[in-house]
Amino acid sequence: MRGDLSRPATLADVASRAGVSPATVSRVLNGGTAVAPGTRALVEQAIHELEYVVNGHARALAAAASEVVGVIVGDMSDPFFAHIVAGVQDQTFLAGQLALVCSTGGDPSREIGQLEHLRRLRAGGVILVGGAIRDHHHQLELTRQLTGFLRRGCRVVLCGRPPIPDLPQASAITFDNTGGTMRLVEYLTGLGHRRIGYITGPMAQSTSRERLHGFRITARDHDPALVAEGTFTRESGRVAGLKLLRHKGVTAIVAANDLMAAGALAAVRTDGRPVPQQVSVAGFDDIEFCQDTHPPLTTVRLPLREAGATAGGIACGLAQPPAGVIRLNADLVVRGTTGPVRE
């Protein structure tokens, strides 16, 4: 079939085989301008015979257009990110685009490097997922990078992190982290809990700070010693839970995400205290498995996949960037791990 098996066919190959000019082949490919049906058939035949696949790099270079959306996440093994990415991909698929998923492995400095990578590939959209890092230098560098993206017409979306005041052109989709935690803690307070332990995520991240903030302003007479820091992993939640249980009179433990709550649940069990009779436990995010823990986990539901889809739609250019910030609700989901304090 092919003359030179080692070299993929080019548009020029197709043109000469079909007996037309490269421009015509390009028109058939892109379908903008009209092409005579007969000519079109000839070209399509040649494309088929040569198993021609357009070179995306050449196209991107010539047309200055990109069909790639970049997504920067923490770690895919965390369901929080996995569900958001699934939502993004629902949209990139619809748009016929590709998602370049970069993970930082939780190391904020990597975020910048990944952005640079995405800039190289001239991503048409970029989505930053999850908590922003507080570090000032990092923020500065981030703003600089994103400015570069915006300047060339790239769509920038912040998903699950606060808007950047200096960059109002960047769309922002936020979760009601503070409100969700407040509703959860108010509910616990209503059940009579007074000494509530809190397992926070890394304090450098906005998500952690917002959730902890909700806890602090709602937990009455709250003892600063009752806050332990984890890393959003199950194991860190287990360790933090064990630590919190050493304090006298703790009747409830709230974790900043479900993974850590699962770890805390295991810690309470290890300690031999019944849940929720002696200790209540709650998480945040409402990942699917919350229904299957023992008892089922009380938590705060976040529409993760929906958030990802919204972000993806904007980043692909399928949806218009919103005028203001899109705020997504965080609803309390009461299950079996929480109950009234025993007198």
Place this chain on the structure above:
Amino acid sequence: MRGDLSRPATLADVASRAGVSPATVSRVLNGGTAVAPGTRALVEQAIHELEYVVNGHARALAAAASEVVGVIVGDMSDPFFAHIVAGVQDQTFLAGQLALVCSTGGDPSREIGQLEHLRRLRAGGVILVGGAIRDHHHQLELTRQLTGFLRRGCRVVLCGRPPIPDLPQASAITFDNTGGTMRLVEYLTGLGHRRIGYITGPMAQSTSRERLHGFRITARDHDPALVAEGTFTRESGRVAGLKLLRHKGVTAIVAANDLMAAGALAAVRTDGRPVPQQVSVAGFDDIEFCQDTHPPLTTVRLPLREAGATAGGIACGLAQPPAGVIRLNADLVVRGTTGPVRE
């Protein structure tokens, strides 16, 4: 700083600002050939001042090299895929490459389209994750696509699916699906279970078929009516579990993955039968949450992240393609959902 703020700086801009030729800038960028220290400094200064970022498309076009690895998965919200992708990304990061993650949403026909997309971008490596589809036409088309990749020197890795006889150049990393299931069922048989219900994944996928095969050849006197088909989701497992429980004398339910096992567990609970006293339940994969179900889920452990990392290393060119198929173990993990049959 920049003359024209709307246009990103090009290598030519850098060259003229530094007072050198484009070739020299390219040399500084790629670091192959030697460049005089003074010249290098000049160029680096210009790069910095212009905030220059190399155009990856132009580079890929000129050098015919790509720094992108494609990964095709089912759906990121399934931990099976999420963990494998996390492993892949561990390696792409080390290699300084980017992962283009395409999801098929479980629709096999999408796999081909996504591959075509990856071909366009001249991915340097491509990883197909998870079960292969049996459909003959699909197989043919897949082989055709992959041949195209291989022909141009792209590294092809099959991760969690069997090797393709026609394409020995494609690396394959397989899980011991059959053996793992056999060990699980033998263990159950050893506990006295005779009527074991099995929840299989979609029969079109190789993963499902391999696991079911392990079940069939191990379960003694196995009743064909005791196999229900799910879709690897929790909900499908719940529905299938309910169905299996209607059969008389079922003392154990084995699901082809943990998500469906969690659903089955919920079904058994709904039915009011104690686990494992009246019904044993088991899954496959050993995702993290298995430790937290009630009771903790007996399952078969798959080294998912490790598999992803191995695949990623090969796809990035960091590791040599293996001589033969890499077979990964699937170890039985006994927890609380399984126990002896009560007389």
Place this chain on the structure above:
DNA sequence: CTGAAAGCGCTTACAG
């Protein structure tokens, strides 16, 4: 409806 030509932004032999 179609073609010739310039250009997208790099890299890489080839000279020097």
Place this chain on the structure above:
DNA sequence: CTGAAAGCGCTTACAG
């Protein structure tokens, strides 16, 4: 150690 030039594979005004 450095530069001039050709070429990578497309797209897109500009003519006709």
